[in-house]
Amino acid sequence: MVSQKQLKGPDVFGRTFAADxxxxxxxxxxxxxxxxxRFFQKVVDEYVNALELKGHESVLDLGCGTGAIARMIASRDDCKERITAIDISPYLVETGKRLASEEGLSHKIDFLTGDAHSIxxxxxxxxxxxxxxxxxxxxxxxxVLQEARRLLRPGGRLVIFDGDFDSLTYATDAPDGGAETDRLQAIAGHTQGRVMRLMPRLLSDQGFSLEWSRAYVAADIGRADFWSSTLPALRVLLPSSGVMSELEASEYVDKLESASSSNTFFASCNFYTMIARGTIWD
Ligand SMILES: C[S@@+](CC[C@H](N)C(=O)[O-])C[C@H]1O[C@@H](n2cnc3c(N)ncnc32)[C@H](O)[C@@H]1O
Known part of the structure; x- marks a missing residue:
């Protein structure tokens, strides 16, 4: 049986079950x-609006992290049922429970620990x-797509939102313009950097019919905005993934922050949402 614990490679978000x-x-x-x-709020609003929920639907947020998306959806008027939120990291699940309680949403979300390869x-x-x-x-x-099909009721819908992390770039003043640090970032923070390009075919192969899609570019030009909250995280996560020393990560982020202060920052990544309906049941 496939398990997240078989992960090879440095992706820190794929190793949250064992992270410090x-x-x-x-x-x-x-x-x-x-x-x-506002970028993520717009993305979530657009895909939930596209679902045209009637209010009675049972919703699962798989790989929920701290439950930020589950909480966003639970606060909407068109989501009346309890949401189930599952993540592989007990720490993130506990954080999610605490935040839901602080926001008065405990009664709307059930948090569980589990591996998306087998629920x-x-x-x-x-x-x-x-x-x-x-x-x-x-x-x-x-x-994970096969498991999604089993988790859904016949005719249920799958929403996949993710980055195309081969397009992720933070420009630097290095001679290569940041190409090598982009490569390190891509492997430190992701395991399947190109998976969204393959997704239409993977969905079709697994018995889903693609019904809706949207493309987004998250680009900060001049000052860091969407990417600004990534910068402090990179100081910790690049060394913990093993792709840079603490000193290298600190020098890299210092330069990015200074570029933002001088209005010369550039970072960008493509993101996609796809909504697909299960069509084939065993
Ligand atoms: C980038 S975070 C996204 C969290 C949340 N969906 C959000 O957008 O705020 C990826 C999450 O996937 C979780 N994760 C990674 N592999 C997983 C797996 N096999 N099963 C369940 N969760 C997993 C990680 O623990 C992490 O919380």
């Missing part, structure tokens, strides 16, 4: 900050399954 507390704190802060940014006990229970930046971190996206 300093890394988990940096991950939790970044997840919370980006969820509050056997909840099969056939969901009308909507959301993977918001999960699939770029998993060991085996095909197994």
């Amino acid at each position: 507390e300093k890394s988990l704190l940096a991950i939790a802060s970044r997840l919370e900050a980006r969820a509050k940014h 056997i006990e909840l099969q056939g229970q969901f009308d909507v399954l959301i993977m918001h930046t999960l699939v770029s971190h998993v060991v085996d996206p095909v197994t």
Whole structure:
């Protein structure tokens, strides 16, 4: 059986089940900050609006992290049922429970710990399954899609939102313009950097019919904005993934922050949402 524990490579978000507390704190802060940014709020609003929920649907947020997306959806008027939120990291799940309680949303979200490659006990229970930046971190996206089909009720819908991390770039003043540090960032923060390009075919192969898609560019030009909350996280996560020493990460981030202060920052990444309906059942 495939398990996230088989992960090879440095992706810190794919190893949250075994990460140290300093890394988990940096991950939790970044997840919370980006969820509050208008870009992510727009993305979530657009895909939830596209679902045209009637209010009775059962929703699963798989790879929920701190539950920021589950909380965003639970606060909407068109989501009346309890949301189930699952993550592989007990630390992030506990953080999610605490934040939901602080926001008065405990009664709307059930948090559980589990591996997206096998969530056997909840099969056939969901009308909507959301993977918001999960699939770029998993060991085996095909197994995760097969599991998604089993978790959904017949005709249920899968929402996948993720980055195309081969397009992620932070320009620097290095002779290569930042190409090598981009490569290190891509492997330090993701396992499946190109998976969204393959997704239409993977969905079709696994019995899903693609119904809706959107493309986004998260680009900060001049000053860091969406990417600004990533910079402090990089100081911790690049060394903890093993791709840079603490000193190298600190010098790299200092330069990015100084570029932002002098209005010469450039960072960009493409993101995509796809909504697909399960069509084939065993
Ligand atoms: C980039 S974070 C996204 C968190 C959340 N969806 C959000 O957007 O705020 C990726 C999350 O996937 C979780 N994760 C990675 N592999 C997983 C797996 N196999 N099963 C469940 N969760 C997993 C990590 O623990 C992490 O919380």
